[in-house]
Amino acid sequence: KNQVEQSPQSLIILEGKNCTLQCNYTVSPFSNLRWYKQDTGRGPVSLTIMTFSENTKSNGRYTATLDADTKQSSLHITASQLSDSASYICVVSSTGGGNKLTFGTGTQLKVEL
């Protein structure tokens, strides 16, 4: 069964600090992995996408890594801001009809002053 597990479940950090979120997956056959940011009460918005051959991808202060051998990904947030407070969801796509995705339950990040 395809699964995506994220850790930690929740995280509180001070503004300006860095943090790293983890994602482990057991999805086969693997197509790509995305990190989404979901503000409270809103739809998820894509941050990064990585295919099998990519091991790092940046989007501003967000940097995602992928180790396809160990089936692990991380999302590093640099110099956090209050607006980074959100749920960060790891999503893994498997090849097959209908573009089906397997979603993690997300890491709830809160950035405080």
Next chain:
Amino acid sequence: SQTIHQWPATLVQPVGSPLSLECTVEGTSNPNLYWYRQAAGRGLQLLFYSVGIGQISSEVPQNLSASRPQDRQFILSSKKLLLSDSGFYLCAWSALAGDHNEQFFGPGTRLTVL
């Protein structure tokens, strides 16, 4: 540019009442369309997806149904709501031959069944 709309934004319904949530996409043709439900503390669960008008695939058994009467319109319905239907419902679209099959999400509908 493409945009996706959902309405209503929030809805409070009594148990046993009907449901109709609407999703429309602008700026693209022949999209794949999806309905997801997100329960508190849970990951997004795919409910239905559609690859074309009148073509609906159901991922989980439930008392919900979906319809696609037009190319860019996707409707989620129920004849009688259950308490367990409460949740955050998200519609999404992807291009048939898009960049790595990326899905774009709508703003969501918060449904509370009392």
